[in-house]
Amino acid sequence: MAQSTLQNLKNGQVFEPDFVASLALFLIIIGVFMSQWNTIMKSKTQLNQVKEIRENAERTTTLLASTPGYPNDWDKNNVKVVIPGFTNKNGYVISSKLAEFHKLTYKNQTDLLQAQNFYLKITHGGEPLTINGKKTIYCKKSSDPETLIPIERDILINQSGTIKTGKLIYRVYTK
């Protein structure tokens, strides 16, 4: 009887190779699922970060290229700029505000633009506009940028009463 019991136990399948194989297969499938899930979530997070930086950059360029900033006369002496904007009330970019922005420290510029690594340039005819002998290029570039987000806006520049067409080029670098 004991021998027949032992034989019957040997017919049991709990610890047979096919059970172990099915368990291993199950764990592999779960592992693949987990890996896929993590990869998808990671790529979605990265895409959202880039999208968010682009939206912020577009808002910044709208404020710079289309509004006078706040206070509107922040290019005057002893007026602290709260929101940067390079235009006058007629929508022309004016050189006094570009010159005033040049005077700000780098930290002030990054705080106002809410971007750590950026490149901002005003061009006319493809060349950087020059005001008081200085080129209108403001930048702090990362030495090893990971992602570049370029935004360009067409603008009208009022320089000493002369109206010129130009571009506002704004680039944000991540990392």
Place this chain on the structure above:
Amino acid sequence: MGTNKRKGQVSIEFLLLLGLAMFALSIVLGFIATKQRKAIIYSNTKKADKIADDIAFQAEMALVMGKGYTRKFVLPARIGGKPYNVTVTQQHVVVQWKNQNLIQPTLYQGRELYFETQNQYRFKIINNGSVYITKP
């Protein structure tokens, strides 16, 4: 008698297998539920983030454009199925929903702005010397 023992062995094996299967399934379901919860929290946070960015921009534009500026805008009615409220203070936008909140920086400086989406998702921002957010 030997046949009865084989039947008894089969039922034990079946119960053991069923128990193992339920155990494995409970681990998998627990894992999936955790991941799903994180995904929902992330989705709600991204939604609140976008709302805060929109409000920050609306407030900044109203400030720079000056007196007489009005603009209507639309926001998502709910976050995570619940209404939410937004407060714009000096240089911060705070979005609160359920028992969570999100804070975003803004360049807006001025009167504190507050609104809820309880029965409303269309709003109007006005600058009549000070910036206000009202129903359209």
